[in-house]
Amino acid sequence: MDADKKSLPVAVIGAGPIGLAAAAHLLERGLEPVVFESGATAGAAIEQWRHIRLFSPWRFNLDDAALRLLEPTGWESPRLTALPYGGELIDQYLAPLAATPEMSSRLQTGSRVLAVTRQGMDKTHTRSRDTTPFIVRVEHTSGEVRDHVVAAVIDASGTWSTRNPLGTSGLPAIGELKAAHRVSSPLPDVVGRDRAAFAGRRVLVVGAGHSAANTLINLADLAKEEPETRILWAVRGASAEKVYGGGDADGLPARGMLGSRLRRLVEDGRIQLHTGFGISSLTESEGGVTVTSGDGRAVVTDVVVPCTGFRPDLEMLRELRLNLDPAVEAPMELGPLIDPEFHSCGTVPPHGAKVLAHPEKDFYIVGMKSYGRAPTFLLATGYEQVRSVAAALAGDHVAADTVHLELPETGVCSSGAGTSCDVPAASSAAEGIEEASGCCGTPEPVLIGIPTGLAHGRSGAN
Numbered sequence: 074m075d076a077d078k079k080s081l082p083v084a085v086i087g088a089g090p091i092g093l094a095a096a097a098h099l100l101e102r103g104l105e106p107v108v109f110e111s112g113a114t115a116g117a118a119i120e121q122w123r124h125i126r127l128f129s130p131w132r133f134n135l136d137d138a139a140l141r142l143l144e145p146t147g148w149e150s151p152r153l154t155a156l157p158y159g160g161e162l163i164d165q166y167l168a169p170l171a172a173t174p175e176m177s178s179r180l181q182t183g184s185r186v187l188a189v190t191r192q193g194m195d196k197t198h199t200r201s202r203d204t205t206p207f208i209v210r211v212e213h214t215s216g217e218v219r220d221h222v223v224a225a226v227i228d229a230s231g232t233w234s235t236r237n238p239l240g241t242s243g244l245p246a247i248g249e250l251k252a253a254h255r256v257s258s259p260l261p262d263v264v265g266r267d268r269a270a271f272a273g274r275r276v277l278v279v280g281a282g283h284s285a286a287n288t289l290i291n292l293a294d295l296a297k298e299e300p301e302t303r304i305l306w307a308v309r310g311a312s313a314e315k316v317y318g319g320g321d322a323d324g325l326p327a328r329g330m331l332g333s334r335l336r337r338l339v340e341d342g343r344i345q346l347h348t349g350f351g352i353s354s355l356t357e358s359e360g361g362v363t364v365t366s367g368d369g370r371a372v373v374t375d376v377v378v379p380c381t382g383f384r385p386d387l388e389m390l391r392e393l394r395l396n397l398d399p400a401v402e403a404p405m406e407l408g409p410l411i412d413p414e415f416h417s418c419g420t421v422p423p424h425g426a427k428v429l430a431h432p433e434k435d436f437y438i439v440g441m442k443s444y445g446r447a448p449t450f451l452l453a454t455g456y457e458q459v460r461s462v463a464a465a466l467a468g469d470h471v472a473a474d475t476v477h478l479e480l481p482e483t484g485v486c487s488s489g490a491g492t493s494c495d496v497p498a499a500s501s502a503a504e505g506i507e508e509a510s511g512c513c514g515t516p517e518p519v520l521i522g523i524p525t526g527l528a529h530g531r532s533g534a535n
């Protein structure tokens with residue numbers, strides 16, 4: 074970053090775990106962050122899946138610079154081997170971090186970034202581009218829209234708000250937008266917070282990833298108490314075998330158990346499975362919505378749960394010069410390393426500012442969003458990304474280029490509940506995986522990274 078811009082702050086978009094970690098690293102580098110968060114609180118995206126248990130234990134979910142801010146406050150570390158729920162990640166880590174004086178004074182919640190550009194120039198202007206500050210246009214909760222002048226931008230806005238459509242070709246199915254009120258969030262809490270929207274209703278779950286498996290199992294639990302609940306499941310593939318996994322022979326016992334349970338529910342007729350069901354249209358019908366496949370089959374339902382994966386919101390970056398992998402929509406160099414066509418768990422090398430760089434100097438996409446459409450992002454990877462990016466912005470290129478990621482041989486993920494990839498997840502109690510607040514047992518370390526065993530990690534493809 075140029076010396077004359079150093080008096081300006083660095084904008085961080087999003088106060089998820091990676092955005093807050095980015096701010097912590099910037100502070101350690103003597104740079105001034107300003108964090109814009111669209112939600113009411115830090116961790117607003119995780120708030121939507123607070124009922125889901127992470128599959129990686131606490132020790133991989135905490136950032137070192139963030140810990141250095143937390144420790145002087147008397148913060149008590151959770152037990153590092155425990156697997157937290159999303160809600161616990163917020164309550165025990167993100168919320169206390171956001172409340173530290175260093176962070177709270179730099180965090181603007183209720184502030185949605187609408188666009189990023191260079192001051193006084195559109196994308197086509199080249200002269201003096203690298204030395205010109207950025208403008209971050211932000212809509213604040215009051216409705217006021219303001220342009221903030223900043224030296225650099227770190228986009229850590231995740232992908233949660235932009236799920237993939239239900240339609241098979243990457244486009245919304247015909248009528249999907251009109252029927253939006255019939256489509257739930259991607260990971261509804263069907264036995265808890267969102268129960269009323271599902272109890273006693275017809276529910277169609279779309280997709281063959283872990284989210285689908287998780288939701289189906291939870292719906293089956295709901296149906297035990299609310300027998301009128303009907304569970305329908307649509308996958309694009311010719312069978313659901315990949316979701317069931319290897320049963321007893323599965324390399325991941327928890328996945329095997331969950332898959333076996335799902336298979337039994339389908340075989341017992343408690344879940345009605347529709348295979349080869351690529352959705353082409355949704356039509357409002359009396360008392361429900363008719364979902365039609367490309368080959369003309371129709372399913373009538375009250376609610377659709379879209380477990381179809383996520384994609385990055387690139388619209389707000391339209392005036393920036395980006396270099397994105399044409400398939401995955403991750404930074405160009407990163408794309409091939411994480412492409413779900415080829416990538417398997419644990420093979421992503423640690424990477425930092427160099428790999429994440431764009432032609433737009435001092436602009437970086439980090440965190441979940443840096444993986445574009447690939448579903449295998451890990452917090453530990455993101456923390457190393459932002460350590461390196463902060464070093465690069467501070468001009469410490471040696472530190473920026475010395476990337477390392479300390480994952481143990483046996484790995485970051487155990488096969489517990491709730492992953493961001495396409496492996497079904499089970500309730501930990503059933504698996505002997507350590508409860509987040511329990512006191513015995515150890516997590517089941519199985520492999521490095523998020524397993525991408527099903528459909529190459531693509532929820533929509535099945």
Ligand SMILES: Cc1cc2nc3c(=O)[nH]c(=O)nc-3n(C[C@H](O)[C@H](O)[C@H](O)COP(=O)(O)OP(=O)(O)OC[C@H]3O[C@@H](n4cnc5c(N)ncnc54)[C@H](O)[C@@H]3O)c2cc1C
Pocket residue numbers: 086087088089090091092109110111112115116117118119122125126127128129184185186187229230231232233234260389439440441442450451452453455491492493
């Ligand atoms: C169900 C689930 C389970 C997962 N389990 C694990 C796990 O066990 N281990 C693991 O390592 N990873 C896991 N992941 C993957 C990943 O680590 C998480 O998705 C994590 O939340 C990503 O952090 P992030 O900071 O990049 O993005 P997010 O947590 O999504 O944070 C982005 C933030 O940006 C805000 N935002 C969005 N748009 C804007 C805007 N325009 N302006 C301002 N703010 C904006 C959002 O409100 C949000 O607060 C899981 C993911 C999911 C979905």
